[in-house]
Amino acid sequence: MAIAAAISLSLPPQTRRSSASIAAPFRSTSSLHFDSLRSNFSSLKNPNLRVSASSMSIGTPEKISTTSFLDRRESGFLHFVKYHGLGNDFILVDNRDSTEPRVTPEQAVKLCDRNFGIGADGVIFAMPGVNGTDYTMRIFNSDGSEPEFYCAYWCGINCSRNSRRRKVDMGEPILKASDVPTKLPANKDQAAVKADINVDGVTWNVTCVSMGNPHCVTFGNRQSQNLTVDELNLAAIGPKFEHHEMFPARTNTEFVEVFSHEHLKMRVWERGAGATLACGTGACAVVVAAVLEGRAGRSCTVDLPGGPLDIEWKEEDNHVYMTGPAEVVFYGSVAV
Numbered sequence: 001m002a003i004a005a006a007i008s009l010s011l012p013p014q015t016r017r018s019s020a021s022i023a024a025p026f027r028s029t030s031s032l033h034f035d036s037l038r039s040n041f042s043s044l045k046n047p048n049l050r051v052s053a054s055s056m057s058i059g060t061p062e063k064i065s066t067t068s069f070l071d072r073r074e075s076g077f078l079h080f081v082k083y084h085g086l087g088n089d090f091i092l093v094d095n096r097d098s099t100e101p102r103v104t105p106e107q108a109v110k111l112c113d114r115n116f117g118i119g120a121d122g123v124i125f126a127m128p129g130v131n132g133t134d135y136t137m138r139i140f141n142s143d144g145s146e147p148e149f150y151c152a153y154w155c156g157i158n159c160s161r162n163s164r165r166r167k168v169d170m171g172e173p174i175l176k177a178s179d180v181p182t183k184l185p186a187n188k189d190q191a192a193v194k195a196d197i198n199v200d201g202v203t204w205n206v207t208c209v210s211m212g213n214p215h216c217v218t219f220g221n222r223q224s225q226n227l228t229v230d231e232l233n234l235a236a237i238g239p240k241f242e243h244h245e246m247f248p249a250r251t252n253t254e255f256v257e258v259f260s261h262e263h264l265k266m267r268v269w270e271r272g273a274g275a276t277l278a279c280g281t282g283a284c285a286v287v288v289a290a291v292l293e294g295r296a297g298r299s300c301t302v303d304l305p306g307g308p309l310d311i312e313w314k315e316e317d318n319h320v321y322m323t324g325p326a327e328v329v330f331y332g333s334v335a336v
């Protein structure tokens, strides 16, 4: 799941009916982002994009009225908050008053464009809640595709936090190969664990895990049993996994280097977004795969290009818990 959303989705509740299932308003972003963004945006020439003057002139988000900003409903404009978790960045849209996302997949592609749009790995919509939850979520990747994973447990976000890092219950991994989904034959119970897959003439060993969305995790191939992930040409190899015939819904792919039983390093090629700086569901899938392959313990620090996440796959409840940061980048409005 989008780290930023999982860790810090903090829209003001529209109703009072819900319990503590929504994170309290986010208060921990440093002024650094605002200051650097202020200077970046002073030179922004895109007439369709404007950044809230009030939010940009304020050093800390504690002073920003998120509620009033997101409540604006001028027609023709989309009001959004850009968040990131370790550089995995998302345009967050309050869509709780409509069952239809405010932007189409085609518009999402344009908004995510890093040269001609806002720039992001995807768009997250906070949709109306179901069964007593405050909201449900939908995501469009930066290529306009929509992941399948935003079911109930995401929506009642179980989130505890300290000042900058939050712990999120990411739910139970799905291991049954056909449910991931992968066409690779199950070889351990119903799961595909350390299974052979031929990618471009090289036999890789992969473990397939769904965290609501599909992940293919690899620690090595026939030529190189232990990866040095910095040496990989991700842009070349990533798409070959993503579109491999063994993955009928395409796949996110994590390439992993093992430092110790508690310390892993990964690079990710995300379905629909390409190489990203971080991926929360990906880091969770990596630890699950590492445990299944006997490479690591259930509690690990996973280094991603954007920074570290702490992941624990708890034996007691089979849930995966993710701890990491999330930050507001800026508030803005864009003509749609």
Ligand SMILES: N[C@@H](CCC[C@H](N)C(=O)O)C(=O)O
Pocket (backbone or CB within 6 Å): 001, 002, 003, 004, 088, 121, 122, 139, 141, 146, 147, 148, 213, 214, 252, 270, 271, 272, 273, 276, 278, 279, 280, 281, 282
């Ligand atoms: N980066 C997100 C996952 C976003 C969706 C993914 N690209 C997919 O298509 O499944 C995360 O942090 O989990």
